[in-house]
Amino acid sequence: MFLPKIREITEALRSLFTPAFTTKYPLKPYIAHDEYRGFPKYYEEECVGCGTCVQVCPTSAIEIIDDKQKGVRKLVLDYTSCSQCGQCEEKCITDKGIKLSSEYVLSVTDLKAPEVYETVEKDLAVCEACGDVIACRDHLLFVKERLGAKAYAHPNFLIETQRQFAEVKPSSIKDKIRREDLIKEVCPVCRHKTVVNDEF
Ligand code: SF4
Numbered sequence: 702m703f704l705p706k707i708r709e710i711t712e713a714l715r716s717l718f719t720p721a722f723t724t725k726y727p728l729k730p731y732i733a734h735d736e737y738r739g740f741p742k743y744y745e746e747e748c749v750g751c752g753t754c755v756q757v758c759p760t761s762a763i764e765i766i767d768d769k770q771k772g773v774r775k776l777v778l779d780y781t782s783c784s785q786c787g788q789c790e791e792k793c794i795t796d797k798g799i800k801l802s803s804e805y806v807l808s809v810t811d812l813k814a815p816e817v818y819e820t821v822e823k824d825l826a827v828c829e830a831c832g833d834v835i836a837c838r839d840h841l842l843f844v845k846e847r848l849g850a851k852a853y854a855h856p857n858f859l860i861e862t863q864r865q866f867a868e869v870k871p872s873s874i875k876d877k878i879r880r881e882d883l884i885k886e887v888c889p890v891c892r893h894k895t896v897v898n899d900e901f
């Protein structure tokens with residue numbers, strides 16, 4: 702009866718003269734471990750805009766917005782929907798386009814605040830015939846590297862390679878798609894038409 706009280710008083714006295722075990726968060730932010738699974742960040746130089754991270758995200762936290770007029774693809778990641786599962790990092794085709802950071806704090810009063818979103822923008826290649834999206838330019842170059850010499854059999858890869866070194870303006874298609882359009886940068890549907898519907 703009496704002994705437990707002595708033990709509690711002893712512990713209370715000891716705690717008065719020992720440092721606190723708890724952290725002083727948020728006055729002193731806690732530094733997460735390097736391996737902590739925090740919010741994902743895009744790395745523009747390494748991302749090719751393929752959209753795989755959008756496909757594999759289990760919470761649909763990432764949205765693709767294609768602006769065909771400006772020729773730009775924007776990937777927008779909403780941190781309020783992100784569960785920090787790491788699927789986007791694991792399945793990224795370049796292995797370096799998106800990585801989980803060790804940042805974990807998201808405290809905002811406005812859900813439209815810029816810090817709620819992580820974005821990356823990539824240039825789009827659009828079909829010179831119908832204006833539909835083919836892929837991001839960096840994605841085409843990434844695939845070209847993987848294919849090696851075989852890539853030069855495909856005009857889209859050739860044209861993107863030229864664009865790496867010089868300005869190549871998109872050519873306009875005449876009244877209808879023709880055999881000559883085979884060597885233009887066109888989508889698979891229009892490329893098919895150049896072969897099937899050509900009246901040469
Ligand atoms: S960490 Fe998971 S939930 Fe968050 S964006 Fe990546 S795939 Fe989606």
Ligand code: SF4
Binds near residue numbers: 747749
């Ligand atoms: S390269 Fe990686 S980060 Fe970029 S869109 Fe593709 S999967 Fe996402």
